[in-house]
Amino acid sequence: MSIKNGPEEITGEKEILVCTCMQSKHWPYCDASHHTLGGGEPVLVSLDPARTYKLCRCLKTKSRPFCDGSHDRIPDPARSTLFTEPL
Numbered sequence: 001m002s003i004k005n006g007p008e009e010i011t012g013e014k015e016i017l018v019c020t021c022m023q024s025k026h027w028p029y030c031d032a033s034h035h036t037l038g039g040g041e042p043v044l045v046s047l048d049p050a051r052t053y054k055l056c057r058c059l060k061t062k063s064r065p066f067c068d069g070s071h072d073r074i075p076d077p078a079r080s081t082l083f084t085e086p087l
């Protein structure tokens with residue numbers, strides 16, 4: 001579930017494939033853009049399915065792929081234009 005102008009919350013996932021080429025339209029998820037645009041291979045990130053995670057969608061976090069609250073420091077109206085599309 002995506003939070004408007006904020007992170008995506010996920011629960012029940014064992015692993016996610018995280019984009020490292022930074023060209024995915026659905027960051028932090030890999031959408032295979034690296035195949036056509038170049039860049040690094042995605043990385044598999046293991047998660048505890050019992051936990052809820054907040055995944056960054058603004059690309060400003062210092063704790064990739066997780067939200068660290070950096071989106072709250074982006075002033076409006078710029079904030080509403082930064083977020084990647086939810087899957």
Ligand code: FES
Pocket residue numbers: 006007008055056057058059060061066067068069070071072
């Ligand atoms: S969505 Fe929170 S730091 Fe990016």
